[in-house]
Structures are given as structure tokens and as C-alpha cells.
Amino acid sequence: MSEMELVVIALATGVEMIAAARLVFRAARGVIRAACRRRVHRRGYGRDPRQDL
Numbered sequence: 001m002s003e004m005e006l007v008v009i010a011l012a013t014g015v016e017m018i019a020a021a022r023l024v025f026r027a028a029r030g031v032i033r034a035a036c037r038r039r040v041h042r043r044g045y046g047r048d049p050r051q052d053l
Helices: 003-042
Strands: none
Touching: none
């Protein structure tokens, strides 16, 4: 294997890992946002603007 091939493989793996991490991050953010919204609704929506995330 040449150095160039190793670099290309490393780049491709890195890009895939970044894409996977981005998907996981987006999913986690969605879950957190839904949890925050649910919590805000439960304690009275709009009473405290700081809780409205």
C-alpha cells in the first residue's frame, strides 16, 4: 500500500465518522429539545421565558 492510498482511506474514514457523529448529535439534540419542551409544558408554558428553550 502506498502512502497516498493510506491517506485516502484515512480521509474517507474520517469523513464517515464525522457524518455519523453529526447524525448522532442531531438525534441527541432533538431528544433533548423534546424533553425540554415537555418539561416546559408540564410546568406551565410561557410563565418563565427563560425556560422556553
